[in-house]
Amino acid sequence: MKKSLLIYLFIANILMTWGQNKAILKGIIQNNKGQALSGVNIYIKNKPQTGTVTDKKGYFEIKLPREKQQLVIDYLGYKPQTISADIQKDKYLIIKLTPENNQLNTLIINVKESRKKELKRLIGLSEIKLADLKNVPMLLGELDVLKAIQVLPGVKAVSEGSAGFSVHGGSQDQNLILLDGAPVYHPSHILGFFSVFTPDIIKNLKFYKSAIPSRFGNRLSSILEVNTRQGNKSSYHLGGGVGIIASQLYAEGPLQKNKSSFLLAARQSYGDLWLPLLNFDAIKDVKAGFYDLNLKLNFELSTQSDLKISAYTGRDHYIPNSNFKMNYGNTVGSIIWKRHFNRKLIGTTALIYSKYDYLIRIKDRIDHVNYDFDIGLAIESPNFKQDFKYRFNPKNTFNFGLDTYWHTIKPGKIKNSRVENHYTTYPVRQAAELDFYFQHQIQFNTKFRLTYGLRNSNFAQLGPHTFYKYNDFGETVDTLKAGQYQSVKTYHKWAPHATLHWQMNPKSAVKLSYDRTYQFLHYLINDAATTTPTDLWLPSSINLKPQISDAFSLEINHLLGRHYFLSIGGYYRKLQNITDYKIGTTLSLADNIESDLLQQKGRAYGLEFLFKKTKGQLTGSLAYTYSKSEKIHPEINEGHWYPAVVDRPIDISVLLNYKVNQRLELAAMWQYYSGRPITYPAGTYLFEDKVLFFFSHRNANRLPDYHRLDLSLSWHMKNYKIIDHQKIKKKWQSYWNISVYNAYARDNTFMIQFKYNEDTEKMNAYKVTLFKIVPAISYHFKF
Numbered sequence: 001m002k003k004s005l006l007i008y009l010f011i012a013n014i015l016m017t018w019g020q021n022k023a024i025l026k027g028i029i030q031n032n033k034g035q036a037l038s039g040v041n042i043y044i045k046n047k048p049q050t051g052t053v054t055d056k057k058g059y060f061e062i063k064l065p066r067e068k069q070q071l072v073i074d075y076l077g078y079k080p081q082t083i084s085a086d087i088q089k090d091k092y093l094i095i096k097l098t099p100e101n102n103q104l105n106t107l108i109i110n111v112k113e114s115r116k117k118e119l120k121r122l123i124g125l126s127e128i129k130l131a132d133l134k135n136v137p138m139l140l141g142e143l144d145v146l147k148a149i150q151v152l153p154g155v156k157a158v159s160e161g162s163a164g165f166s167v168h169g170g171s172q173d174q175n176l177i178l179l180d181g182a183p184v185y186h187p188s189h190i191l192g193f194f195s196v197f198t199p200d201i202i203k204n205l206k207f208y209k210s211a212i213p214s215r216f217g218n219r220l221s222s223i224l225e226v227n228t229r230q231g232n233k234s235s236y237h238l239g240g241g242v243g244i245i246a247s248q249l250y251a252e253g254p255l256q257k258n259k260s261s262f263l264l265a266a267r268q269s270y271g272d273l274w275l276p277l278l279n280f281d282a283i284k285d286v287k288a289g290f291y292d293l294n295l296k297l298n299f300e301l302s303t304q305s306d307l308k309i310s311a312y313t314g315r316d317h318y319i320p321n322s323n324f325k326m327n328y329g330n331t332v333g334s335i336i337w338k339r340h341f342n343r344k345l346i347g348t349t350a351l352i353y354s355k356y357d358y359l360i361r362i363k364d365r366i367d368h369v370n371y372d373f374d375i376g377l378a379i380e381s382p383n384f385k386q387d388f389k390y391r392f393n394p395k396n397t398f399n400f401g402l403d404t405y406w407h408t409i410k411p412g413k414i415k416n417s418r419v420e421n422h423y424t425t426y427p428v429r430q431a432a433e434l435d436f437y438f439q440h441q442i443q444f445n446t447k448f449r450l451t452y453g454l455r456n457s458n459f460a461q462l463g464p465h466t467f468y469k470y471n472d473f474g475e476t477v478d479t480l481k482a483g484q485y486q487s488v489k490t491y492h493k494w495a496p497h498a499t500l501h502w503q504m505n506p507k508s509a510v511k512l513s514y515d516r517t518y519q520f521l522h523y524l525i526n527d528a529a530t531t532t533p534t535d536l537w538l539p540s541s542i543n544l545k546p547q548i549s550d551a552f553s554l555e556i557n558h559l560l561g562r563h564y565f566l567s568i569g570g571y572y573r574k575l576q577n578i579t580d581y582k583i584g585t586t587l588s589l590a591d592n593i594e595s596d597l598l599q600q601k602g603r604a605y606g607l608e609f610l611f612k613k614t615k616g617q618l619t620g621s622l623a624y625t626y627s628k629s630e631k632i633h634p635e636i637n638e639g640h641w642y643p644a645v646v647d648r649p650i651d652i653s654v655l656l657n658y659k660v661n662q663r664l665e666l667a668a669m670w671q672y673y674s675g676r677p678i679t680y681p682a683g684t685y686l687f688e689d690k691v692l693f694f695f696s697h698r699n700a701n702r703l704p705d706y707h708r709l710d711l712s713l714s715w716h717m718k719n720y721k722i723i724d725h726q727k728i729k730k731k732w733q734s735y736w737n738i739s740v741y742n743a744y745a746r747d748n749t750f751m752i753q754f755k756y757n758e759d760t761e762k763m764n765a766y767k768v769t770l771f772k773i774v775p776a777i778s779y780h781f782k783f
Contacts, residue, residue, distance in 0.1 A: 023064060024063055025090075030094070032096055038055060038057070039075070062343075073097065081095070141737060146163040146164075168221055174549075178223070179332055183383070190318070201229055214439040218518070233258050243779075248268075258300075267292040290316040290329075313329065313331045315328065316328050323362060332353065344390055353382050354383070356379050357376065405432070406432055409428065431462060437453060459490070464486070491540060516549070566611050571608070578601070582597065583635065600632060603628075608623075623652070626649060629646050644677070655668075674705055679697075679700065706748045714736070735779075742774060
């Protein structure tokens with residue numbers, strides 16, 4: 001025993017002495033413009049195995065013996081450097097690298113590595129940069145990030161021109177849309193035709209339709225992260241654009257050079273000019289418009305930490321006539337502090353706020369008396385997040401943290417101006433959520449990588465309020481009274497995730513994933529194929545169980561040569577507790593609204609195909625999806641499976657871009673999809689001298705199939721001048737865009753209206769078409 005103890009003390013003494021003979025060398029590596037370089041290799045000249053790489057901020061940290069060292073700094077596309085450092089104590093260095101003129105040989109050597117990086121963009125995550133969107137023809141010439149993702153396989157627009165979208169057979173509320181980390185509850189303007197995101201300030205989109213990381217929760221189908229640019233830290237710039245429906249302007253520059261920056265953007269529409277273009281008499285005289293304001297501040301607090309502050313507000317006005325006015329909009333913001341504790345551990349702390357509200361003012365005349373009514377609703381969610389990323393070694397990375405929400409939902413308050421202090425106030429609904437998550441990514445070898453995780457969600461419905469429990473017939477069976485912040489109903493749920501990557505060879509990869517997701521907020525709309533500002537959210541409660549999705553997906557990806565990409569995949573989803581209305585009920589603000597709701601089972605499955613050409617004068621993609629989305633409930637359609645409103649079996653998107661020269665680019669997009677399900681009246685009957693419709697099975701009919709062709713032309717103004725036989729880039733950069741929506745003027749059916757003709761005593765159907773052919777022109781600039 002004593003002998004073992006002596007041996008242990010001897011070894012410990014050696015280890016302590018060895019540790020004291022080490023010093024820490026850390027610092028940051030930048031290019032000649034002061035921008036951080038990630039992935040730079042740093043190693044000892046005679047011991048290549050002793051080294052490290054820089055992180056995304058260009059930061060590195062390495063423990064070395066206390067002696068003179070020859071360090072090599074090597075990075076693709078830059079001249080390698082060898083520096084001498086006498087490391088007698090901890091040191092901090094700032095190292096700048098110079099670009100290498102001739103990169104051809106290095107590029108050839110790294111072709112296989114670049115192919116591997118390309119194949120990392122597998123099922124579930126698609127990163128889209130702003131430059132990839134600019135040649136996509138858009139409605140009325142307005143670049144829209146939400147419509148851009150609708151050309152991806154497995155993603156469908158809920159209706160023509162709408163910013164709302166369905167992913168893998170889910171409804172539009174099942175998509176979590178984040179702006180710089182903050183949820184956006186109503187991400188569209190004016191009848192859902194445009195998104196709230198100002199295109200010129202978007203840095204990229206990150207879109208997960210499966211293999212959803214454990215750090216995300218509270219939505220069933222997908223995650224869309226919209227990230228704005230940070231603003232230039234070295235110089236000031238101004239840019240913007242003028243189109244037929246809106247104009248935008250942004251400014252960016254340093255607050256403290258190379259240390260902090262700002263980005264300020266504004267967008268204003270003039271909807272009254274373009275609404276007459278719609279082929280819909282009901283809204284031709286409507287007055288409508290919107291504005292957006294964005295602010296982004298970035299501070300580099302040190303080489304190890306930075307702070308980002310982001311804020312957005314935007315509002316719409318909608319006035320169909322002199323007796324009705326609506327004003328609605330979002331306010332969101334985030335404060336995100338990111339800290340690199342060391343080369344292994346990164347922490348991110350976020351304070352987030354999100355609110356959506358609307359106010360409706362109605363003038364009416366009842367019994368020869370004029371009345372003014374104000375109706376207001378709101379949902380707001382403060383949120384705190386703490387995330388950690390720990391890179392244990394190159395093969396093992398851990399992510400863990402917590403996520404908290406406080407939901408306040410104000411379902412309505414009605415004010416009558418004719419009666420003093422007359423208010424009809426519907427109770428505020430409150431809920432709290434606390435989630436914990438853990439995720440581990442392990443690289444077994446060069447071929448296999450496994451990512452698995454678990455999210456624990458705790459959701460509580462809170463007082464003060466009197467709560468009613470209903471049976472299947474909508475009858476009250478129990479009454480519960482709760483005080484301030486008292487829990488009425490609590491749900492504890494576990495959501496596992498697992499994804500397996502198999503890199504078969506440098507050109508081919510397979511990805512298999514399983515996701516269980518929960519959604520505790522229920523979105524109530526009369527027609528899931530439209531996006532309206534009066535939609536209502538409700539929290540899970542004693543009557544409404546959380547919605548559940550179990551999703552399986554498989555995708556095979558293959559690189560065909562250097563410029564072609566092929567992806568084939570499939571998915572299956574099992575859904576539970578999907579919220580819908582009972583037969584014969586409509587959207588209402590009543591306190592007993594939950595008695596009019598039912599929860600269904602659902603299923604969705606499909607096959608996806610994507611072919612892309614990524615480089616060359618002609619680029620483009622072909623996306624094809626075959627899918628089904630169905631629901632079932634004993635009270636509907638005699639208990640048989642029936643199609644969900646987002647069920648469109650065939651969906652095809654073809655996108656082509658042709659670069660004629662450095663200044664002229666052409667683009668074309670053709671889309672085809674099956675008509676969406678709809679419920680037609682089966683006949684009429686007389687009730688109190690009124691002719692009313694009666695309906696048969698829900699969603700038993702379909703609109704006609706849809707297809708259209710969009711075209712665009714981008715003409716870039718001459719952006720350089722010749723001085724001493726050299727091309728010098730001009731400060732002012734600009735281009736014109738001309739687009740044509742629905743180029744062959746297809747009469748696509750948006751909806752069917754039914755009217756009873758008293759003269760013929762017959763019911764007539766009328767097809768409503770929104771858009772015929774719509775040309776647009778816009779001008780964009782920056783300097």
